[in-house]
Each structure stands twice: as C-alpha cells, then as structure tokens.
Amino acid sequence: MYRKQGQNPISPENFEFPFSGKLSSDNRWVVLASLIPWAEFEDEYSDEFSIKMGAPAKPFRMALGALIIKEKLGISDRETVEQIKENPYLQYFIGMSSYSNETPFDGSMLVHFRERISVELVNQVNQQMVKKMLEATSSQESEKKTELSKKEGSTPKNRGKLILDATCAPGDISYPTDLELLNQVRKYTEKIIDFLYKQIKSQLEKKPRTYREVARKDYLQVAKKRRVSQKERSKAIKKQLQYIKRNFSHFEQLVLSGASLENLSNRQYKMLLIVAEVHRQQLWLYENKKQSIDDRIVSLTQPHIRPIVRGKAGKAVEFGAKLSASCFEGYIFLDHISWDNFNESGDLKSQVEAFKNFTGYYPESVHVDKIYRTRDNRAWCKERDILMSGPLLGRPPKNISKEKKKQALESERIRNYIEGKFGQAKRRFSLNRVMAKLSHTSQTAIAITFLVMNLSTHLSRFFCAFLCLFFKNRTFLQSQITENYTFAVSRQ
Template sequence: MYRKASSSPTPPENFELPFEGKLSQDNRWVIMANLIPWDEFEEEYAKIFSIDMGAPALPFRMALGSLIIKERLGISDRETVEQIKENPYLQYFIGRKHYSNEAPYDASLLVRFRERINVDLVNQINQRMVKKIQEETEEESKKKSLSERQETRESPNQGKLILDATCAPGDISYPNDLGLLNQARVKTEKIIDTLYKPLKGRLKKKPKTYRNLARKDYLKVAKKRRSSRKERRKAIKKQLKYIKRNLSHIDQLLQTGEALEGLSISQYKSLLVVAEVYRQQQWMYENKAQRIDDRIVSLSQPHIRPIVRGKAGKPVEFGAKLAASVRDGYVFLDRISWDNFNEAGDLKAQIEAFKQHTGVYPESVHVDRIYRNRENRAFCKERGIRISGPPLGRPPANVSSDKKKQALDDEKVRNAIEGKFGISKRRFSLNRVMAKLPHTSQTAIAITFLVMNLSTLLRQFFCLFLCNTQHHAFFLDNY
C-alpha cells in the first residue's frame, strides 16, 4: 500500500533540529533537493503498490533520495543508512520534516528501492530535471539583442549532440572455463547433499560424487603458473564428466517427487544455470570452439555477457553495454543491454530524441568511426546535420587548413563524452557495478548518470553564486 506524502515540500528553515538551529540555504543537499522534481513522479511510483492492501510503503522521495545519496557519496547500503542517521541535511534531502537519531529504514530496503525504481523512471527524472533548469535559464536568453534572436530563428538546426558507448563491468572475477566448471561442480554437490538429507532413511546409500578426487584434478592444473592447452582440455573433460554424473544423480533424486521441495529458490535457480553451463561447455569442448551465443561467465550473475570492446588493456569486459549522449554538458543514458550491440544503429533514435527534447535537430553530431556508415550519413544529410569525421572513400591528397581545423575542433568536442565516462568510472561506481540482479544493476547505472547531472547543476550554481558575490564585492569597493 502507498500513501502519498505531503505535496508541499518542507522549507529548510522549518526543518526541526534538536539544538534549535536552522539548515543553511547554501548547503549542497538543500540545493539538490530543490533541483529534483519529486512530486511529478510520485504518482507513477505509487502505481506499483496496492491501494488498500499491505503496510504503507516509504515515500518516493525517501527511496530515490537514498539511492542518490549512496551514489553521490560512493558508499555501501549499510553506510548510507548510517550517514542518513547522523546527518540532518541528508534527512532533509530524503523528505524528513525533523531530525531523528533513529535509522529511517533497514539497509536491506535499498535493494527494494532499486527494484521498484526502474531504469526508465530514472531516465525520465533525469530528462525532466535538466529540462526544468534549461527552461528557467531561458529568461536570460530572452535578453539577447534583436539581431541575435533573428539569427537564431534563421538557423533550422541548433546545438551539438555527442554520442558514444561504453561498458559498465559487473562485480565478478575474470572468468575461465575450468574455474567456471569447478564452481558448477561444487554447486551440484551441495544440491545432492540437500536432496539426499530427507531421503536418508529411504535410500540404501548416498550417490557418489568423488568430490575430493574432482578437487584434486582441478587444483592440479589451476595451481600451475602456466599450463598447456592439452592440460587444460584434459582437466575440462574431467570436470565435465563429474558434472554429468552429478546431474544424473540429481535427476534420480528428483524422481521421488518429494525431494524437489527440499531445494530453496536460489538452489533451484543455480541448478538451471549449472545445466546450461554444462551444455555450453560441452558443446565448446566437442567443437573445439572458444565462443557460443549467450555464453554464461558467472554462476551468481548469469545475465552478464562478455562485451568485446577492443580497448587497450581490456579487449573484453563483462557487464552491461550502454549507449549515452551529451547535450549542453549534460549526459543521458539512451540504451542499456546485457548483450553486445552495434551502437551505430542507435544514432537515428538519439537524434530524434534530441529533437523531441529541444524542438530542433542538432547542428552537428560528434561520433567516432563506427557511427559513420553510409546509412547514418544519408540520414544526417537529409536533415541538414553535419556529422564529424572525414568523408568515406580515399582521402584527398591535399586537405585545406579549414578542414584540418574543423576536424581538430570536432575531436575536442567529442572529448566531452569521453570525460563523462571517465568521471563515471573513476569518481562514481560505473567501473564496478556492485548490484547483483539485472534490473537493480540497470537502476544503479541510471542513477549514476542522474547524479552526474546533479553534480553539474550544483557546480554551475556555486559558480554563479561566486560570480555574483565577487561582483557585489567589486561594486561596494568602487562605488
């Protein structure tokens, strides 16, 4: 059940503190709380709850605000709750009306928040927040001279759109076939132990798993600093045989009917994952192949796929691939997928999204080589959009200085999105997504882009405040 919170936000001066103080209007959390349109999306959040059944859910501002705090500070779920409990500004940010020494909720609820607030909702909030700020700043643009406004009207295309793609690696160890099979074998052994326990008196003896011998066979190769291909194939063959034997034992135990109830939900899911891993690894072993469609590289997170990026030092990454765009210094998440995809196919949709957001097509699109195919070039040419980079075909013998300068300027512009990716991975958590479920991982990634835009808005606010303060001081000194 969901109960809508008070529609009127609490002003910072009305926030009750135990020591009879007042919150500062210039605090970063107070400023960011005013930037986010909480009320506009509360109704959509309330739709996932029952109207009259269940205990009342926590407000939308508390749920989203807690996720923003976690990402902004780069801390764990438990530390997020502790920080909120100790800091009155954080309590104001999540919508509390007075300070309390008690934790607002248990740390485990942050997982529920990530499940309820999906990636689409976070992207909508991100778009609306930036658009709201841009609409407020349009008043200043109206002060332009008449000639400047006429030039703006004559130009059908305005602005620059920067596109690129990257990978957000998950929290898994670097996979290898032998290690993955060893983990799968251990899983099957634990499932056999669970299934046999209630049938101990009915069966004559426990099915043999040869776990000690299987572990020795694994360590014999895994502990070697360098092992030959023949040794690895031999070790993989042995582990496949152990898993095949264990899976047949599990099938025999499950035929009793009652044994299936002894498995927990996580064990049942693990059994399905192990069966698929065995099928994939058996096929690759028989065909001497190194790849297979929808290859599983982690038993705990089977949704993660290898993403071939071809970067120096990291030719393959394991996580979600995402396509993003930068407009006016703000970054937006346009697409996210656990499977590899060609980002060039998203250019048309990203340009149309730019037009929907701004009302016009961009003047130029700044992309790398993979986007510059014939289809995308023709699409941009029809709409009067200049796409960065050299034209297709053999390069001319002589290139004018103007074109060289234009190409250099285009690369400087495209550095903006590379910088955004760098910040997201060094300053925030995009370099190692700690969420384990596919939908919660996507929400965590989308929250990163939301927090990055909040940081940009906050930096602009402080720069404007500093400039006004210096201008006021100069005025008092000289007049």
C-alpha cells in the first residue's frame, strides 16, 4: 500500500522542533534537498504499490534520501538510521515535517529501498537534478546561447565537450581460486546430504560416507602452501572434483530411498543449482586444460559477478560490474552497466545521442581513449561535425607542429577529468567495493554513487562561489576603510 505525500514541499522554516529554533537555510542538507526533484518521480515510484492492500510504504523522498545519506557519509545501513535519528537536518532531508527522537524505519529497510528504486529511476533523477543545477548556475549563459541559436537558425551548432570512458565496480567477494570454489562446493554438498539423510534416518542403517575430514586435509595441504606448483594444484582440484562427484551420487541414492528435494527452501535450492553449475564448469576446465569459460561463476553467494579483464596495472582482472559513463560540465552520468564484459566503443553513438537529447545539440568534441577510435565511430562523428580526440588514422607525419602537439596534450588533459571522477568514486565513495549482494540492488547502489557525486560537485561549486563573493566584498570594504582613513588624516 502506498499513500502519496502532499504536493507542497516542506520549507526549512516550517520544520517543527520540540524546542525553539529553526533550520539554517544555508546548511548543506537543506541546499541538497532543494536540488533533488522529489515530487516529479513520486508517481513512478508509487506505481509499484497497491492503493488498498498492505501496510503503508515509506514515501519516495524518504527511500531515496536515506540511500543518498548512506552514500554521502560512507556509513552502513544501521549507522544511517542512527544518524537520521540524531540529526534534524537529515530528518528534514528525507521529508519529515518535525523532529523526532524515534527511528523513522529499521536499518533493514534500506535493502528494500534498493530493491524498489531501480537503476533507471535513479538515472532519471540524476538527469533532472543536473538540469536543475545547470539552470541555476548558468541562467545568463543559457539566455545568450538561445539568442545566438535564434539568430543562426532553428538548429544550434555543436557546443560543449563530452568525455567518455569505462570502468569496473568490484563486488564484495574474496579473490576466487578454482580450488577454493571447489572446496566451498564440496562443503555445501555435504550439508545437503545431512539435510536429506535426516528425512529418512529411520529407513537407512548407515549414513552415506562423504570422507569430509580426508577431503578437508587434502584441501588444506595445498591451500596452506606459499608456493604451489601447477602439478600439485591440478592434483588437488582433481581430488575435490571426485569428492563432489561422489556426493552427487549420494543425492541420487537418498532421493531413491525416499528423501525429497522439495523440502529444501528456495535459497537452498537456488544454491544447489549454482553448486551444480560450478562443478560442471570446473570439470570442463580440468578435462580440457583451459583457463576460461563463458559465464564463469566466481562466487557462490553472488553468482551474477563475472571476471572483467581490464589489463590495468596491478589489477589485470576485476570481479564486478562493468560500466560506461559520460561526463560534461563537471557532471557524470551512468550510461551502460552490465555484469558481462563488453566493448565500450559500441556505446559511443548512444552516449552522444543521449547528450543531444539532454542539451538539444551535439557536442563540439568527444574526448575518448584509443579503444573508442574505430573507423565506424570516426565516420559517424565526422558526419555530425564532431571532433574526436586522438591522432588520425594512418602513419603519423614526420614533422608535427607545436600547435598540434599542444592540442593533443590539451585533449588528453580534458580526458583525464573523467579518470579523476572514477578515482573520486572509488576512493571517496563506495564504487571500489560494492557491498550490496543482489544483482539489481548492486546496480542501484552504483547509480546512487554517481548521483551523490554530482550533488557533491554542485555543493563544492556553491561554496566556492560563496567564498569568492565573500572575499570580493571584503576587498571592497577594505578599500572603503582605507579611503575613509586617508580622508580623515588629510582633514587633520
């Protein structure tokens, strides 16, 4: 069940305290709350709920606001609830009309918030929010641009610089090895055998023998070594595969004896399917002496995670979601996210078209790295008078002028901006280790990171403008004081 909130937004002056006092209008949470279009996406969020059935759900502003607070402060779900309980500004940010000493919701509700708010909805909020920011910061420039476009014609010329790049958001898993995965599979099959045996314990004389102690010793004998040869590792993998195969044969015997897999919970049955698939993949890799396979599972608890080969220094392979992003005017947008590896050069056309839909014109230049500079992408950009960064195709000329070298360096400096944004997302925010466990909740958490980064960018610009205005007025006051002082001295 969902109850829509009032259309009139809550102002910081009307926020009620149990004691005398008012919220400060220049507080960062008050400023951020005024930038996010809460009411525009209330209907889209409420469509997932029934009007009559069920308990009333938390409003959209409370759900999205709590996720933004968690990402902005870099804290856990439970700590987020405690911070909201103690801070009146955070309570105003999530849409509460008065201060309360009680928690507005339980910490586990943030999991449901991530499930209900999709990555597409977060991206829409991000786009509308950035539009609002750009209108607030550059209203005069936009008026000049519209006047120029009217003089030139109905179709404005290309303007602005678009930066494109891709990165990986690693998940919260331990570094996967074949031997460790098989050991986890073996232990789970033993649990299933214990579960099935309890159902028909009175009918069987002896419990099926699993050799679990011997299997554990065989695993630890290799896992504890600092240096393991390929022969020893292959031999240990073979043993674990044989133990797992024996356990699967015990499954059949127990089921034929009267045990039923229907008594397994949904989570147990899902894990059993994952375990069977991991065993199939590892058996194929061992028999064919291969190192890779399609849709390889590297985590039993998060089977959607795939190895992403990036070729970066220090991290040749990352385990998480791959995403491509675009950046212009200092704001960054999430354009494509997938758990499977993909070639980011195929996203260039859709990203440029998204820029046109957002601004109304094509970019003047696109700054990308080498993988984007295909013949198809170059020809497509040339048709639309878009300059692509990087050298031209073919053999480079012998004598390059200083101007062209300077232009190439400047283009590369512009492209470095998005690399800095990725570094900010991974060092300051949670993109370097996504703690959500499900596939769709992880994507929502990644999209929230980009939204919070844009909020932080606008907030820093807001305070920089405030400081510039302050120091400008300060120098003016100092000049007035010195003039008055010299005038008084001359009178004397």
